[in-house]
Amino acid sequence: xxxxxxxxxxxxxxxxxxxxxxxxxxxxxxxxxxxxxxxxxxxxxxxxxxxxxxxxxxxxxxxxxxxxxxxxxxxxxxxxxxxxxxxxxxxxxxxxxxxxxxxxxxxxxxxxxxxxxxxxxxxxxxxxxxxxxxxxxxxxxxxxxxxxxxxxxxxxxxxxxxxxxxxxxxxxxxxxxxxxxxxxxxxxxxxxxxxxxxxxxxxxxxxxxxxxxxxxxxxxxxxxxxxxxxxxxxxxxxxxxxxxxxxxxxxxxxxxxxxxxxxxxxxxxxxxxxxxxxxxxxxxxxxxxxxxxxxxxxxxxxxxxxxxxxxxxxxxxxxxxxxxxxxxxxxxxxxxxxxxxxxxxxxxxxxxxxxxxxxxxxxxxxxxxxxxxxxxxxxxxxxxxxxxxxxxxxxxxxxxxxxxxxxxxxxxxxxxxxxxxxxxxxxxxxxxxxxxxxxxxxxxxxxxxxxxxxxxxxxxxxxxxxxxxxxxxxxxxxxxxx
Numbered sequence: 001x002x003x004x005x006x007x008x009x010x011x012x013x014x015x016x017x018x019x020x021x022x023x024x025x026x027x028x029x030x031x032x033x034x035x036x037x038x039x040x041x042x043x044x045x046x047x048x049x050x051x052x053x054x055x056x057x058x059x060x061x062x063x064x065x066x067x068x069x070x071x072x073x074x075x076x077x078x079x080x081x082x083x084x085x086x087x088x089x090x091x092x093x094x095x096x097x098x099x100x101x102x103x104x105x106x107x108x109x110x111x112x113x114x115x116x117x118x119x120x121x122x123x124x125x126x127x128x129x130x131x132x133x134x135x136x137x138x139x140x141x142x143x144x145x146x147x148x149x150x151x152x153x154x155x156x157x158x159x160x161x162x163x164x165x166x167x168x169x170x171x172x173x174x175x176x177x178x179x180x181x182x183x184x185x186x187x188x189x190x191x192x193x194x195x196x197x198x199x200x201x202x203x204x205x206x207x208x209x210x211x212x213x214x215x216x217x218x219x220x221x222x223x224x225x226x227x228x229x230x231x232x233x234x235x236x237x238x239x240x241x242x243x244x245x246x247x248x249x250x251x252x253x254x255x256x257x258x259x260x261x262x263x264x265x266x267x268x269x270x271x272x273x274x275x276x277x278x279x280x281x282x283x284x285x286x287x288x289x290x291x292x293x294x295x296x297x298x299x300x301x302x303x304x305x306x307x308x309x310x311x312x313x314x315x316x317x318x319x320x321x322x323x324x325x326x327x328x329x330x331x332x333x334x335x336x337x338x339x340x341x342x343x344x345x346x347x348x349x350x351x352x353x354x355x356x357x358x359x360x361x362x363x364x365x366x367x368x369x370x371x372x373x374x375x376x377x378x379x380x381x382x383x384x385x386x387x388x389x390x391x392x393x394x395x396x397x398x399x400x401x402x403x404x405x406x407x408x409x410x411x412x413x414x415x416x417x418x419x420x421x422x423x424x425x426x427x428x429x430x431x432x433x434x435x436x437x438x439x440x441x442x443x444x445x446x447x448x449x450x451x452x453x454x455x456x457x458x459x460x461x462x463x464x465x466x467x468x469x470x471x472x473x474x475x476x477x478x479x480x481x482x
Contacts, residue, residue, distance in 0.1 A: 021053065021059055021337075022051035022052065022053060022059040022337070023052065023053050023054040023059070023339070024052060024339050024340055024341065024342075025049045025050070025052070025329055025331055025339045025340060026049065026050055026051075026052045026056070026258075026280070026341065026342075027047060027049055027256055027258075027280075027341060027342065028049065028050050028217055028258055028305055029048040029216075029217060029218065029256070029258075030257065031046065031047040031256065031345075032045070032046050032047070032358060033045060033320075034309060034357065034358060034359070035356040035360060036311070036364070036365065036368055039368050039369055039372075040311065040368065040372065041315065041316060042311055042313075042314060042315055042316070043314065043316070043317055043320065043356070044309055044311050044312060044364075044368075045309070045310055045312055045325075045327075045346065046307065046308065046309040047307075047308055047329075047344055048217075048305055048306065048307050049305070049306050049308065049329055049331075050305040050306065051331070051333075051339055056280070056281035056283075056297075064334055069089065070083050070084050070087045070367075071083060073306070073329060073330070074329070074330045075327045075328070075329055075344075076327065076328045076330065077326060077327045077328075078326075082310055082311075083310075084310040085310060085370075085372065086307075086308070086309040086310075086364045086367040087306055087309075088363070089305070089306050099141045099142055099216045099217065100142045100143070100144075100216075100219060100298060101142075101143040101144075101163065101199070101203060101206065101216050101217065101218045102143070102218075102219045102220075102298055103195055103198060103199045103202070103219070103221070104130065104144070104145070104147070104221045104223070105149055105158060105191050105220070105221070105222045106130070106147070106148050106223050107148075107150070107186060107188075107264075108123065108148040108149070108150050108177065109151070109184045109186040109224075109225070109226060109229075110180055110181060110183065110184050111180075111225050111226055112225055113182075114225075114265065116265065117287040117288075118288060119287075122265050123179065123180050125287065126291065127174060127177075128288050129288045129289075129291040130146065130174055131171065131174060132292050133292060134167055134170045134171055134174065135167060136296070141165070143163040143164070143165050143202070143206070144170045145163040145164070146170065146173040146174050146177070147160075147161045148177045149187060149190075150184035150185060150186065150187065151184060151185035151187045151230055151231070151238065152184070152234060152235055153235065154190050154191055155194050155235070158191060158194040158195055158198050159194060159197075159198055161198050163202050185229045185230060185231050186226050186227065186229045187228065187229075187230055187235065188222075188226075188229075188271075188274075188278075189228050189240065189245055189247070189248040190238045190239045190244070190248075192222055192248045192251070192252065192259070192278050192279075193247060193248045195222060196220060196252060196255045196257060196259070197251075199220050199255075200255060200257070202218075203216065203218050207357070219257070219258045219259075219298040220257055220259045220260065221260045221295065222259070222260070222261050222278070223291070224261075224262075224263065224264070224270070224275075225264045225266070225270065226265075226269050226270065226271075227269070227270065227271035227274065228240060228244070228245070228271065228274065245274055245277065245278075248278055249277045249278055252280070254345070256344075256345065257280075258280055258281070258298065259278070259279045259280045259281075260279060260280070260281050260294070260297060261275040261276070261279030261281070261282040262282075262283050262284075262285055262291065263275055263282070263283070263284045263285070264284075264285050264286075264291055267284060267286070270284070281297065283297065306331075308329070309364050309367075311368070312325075317354055317356075318353045321348055321350065321353055321354070322348060322349070322351075323347075323348050324345070324348075325346045325347070325348070326346075327343070328340060328341060328342075328343055329341040
């Protein structure tokens, strides 16, 4: 009881410092497909969520016992409600050694030359805040890339972002940014659209290079002091208008990335409605101090982060093809509050089975065995696949040996073994092309050879036609009785 009171008091102080209580759940990493074999061949899904306040900033909460955490989380979908079989929670507000992969897309349009409180210009305040943000990165753990944007060379500039893991390299990128020019407009929609694509490719690259994809927290931070503005003379085919806004917003929603939008400078000049559609969390900053606080929100987003893993109802990856899966997570806190998340969405490929992102960890497999002891084992699937292979082999034999005899019966009829035959009078005969030839010195009239004159056959009453049934086929022969 004393421990619980101490923890509650500590969290109360932390809540005062952080300013808000948790109001909802926020997805901090996109859902991933997990291979849970050999416990089960059914695929599993994993995601990371964290409690945040109404302003989108992380908020602390009383941690339940580890065994109670899965029962406090519910996932709702079209298939019903389930509880995750595995759930773990971070180690507190600092969440040390959680790697942050951050892409900073910074506005250098002409308006950034305007004065800012406490600085010569907004651009000067921006560089000062970003430099302080870089000084707080974990070298060797965090990855960061800094790219400017305006309305010229937007796509190639952002796509060429280089992610570094040292403070010196990050500061070099910051100092290499060009100064704002009067001709620069603001291609905001295109910058966010391309930034999402760049960050997703970097996460895939880190996973391919054996970095822990589960430990990396991706953040796209977009800072602007205005609104989307594209003029003649800017890059062609930049996203603009209502359609451009919809395309960029759809890209953000489908990515499941933590997109942080920051409006800096004059509040009236910022398109707040558009920024709220284009980001998962939006902050307004009027000076360098507030801008730095908004930048730091990307690091505190992992505070009390929870990883949850649940079993899907489909029996295999093939059954997932072409489906748009959505889940809504609900977490009941120890004080009785209910926190809900936005839809956790995962879209499977339409033409092929999705690939697993990772293998289930040992704690996940142990939790799955305890919750689902009757899950299909690897031996069950092996026997099933063996039976399917045997059935396919039998079908191939039938198609190869039996079906042709039904279709081309006349061809297979000539394969009947030849046997010695006899006429009704006992004379030996042989078979040749299904015609029986009498083997006697004096052939019947009309069967002479060697130039003998053929005399029309005169059929007598003593000559009869005999039809004898055979095992495979019926044959007809003419018998001459003298």
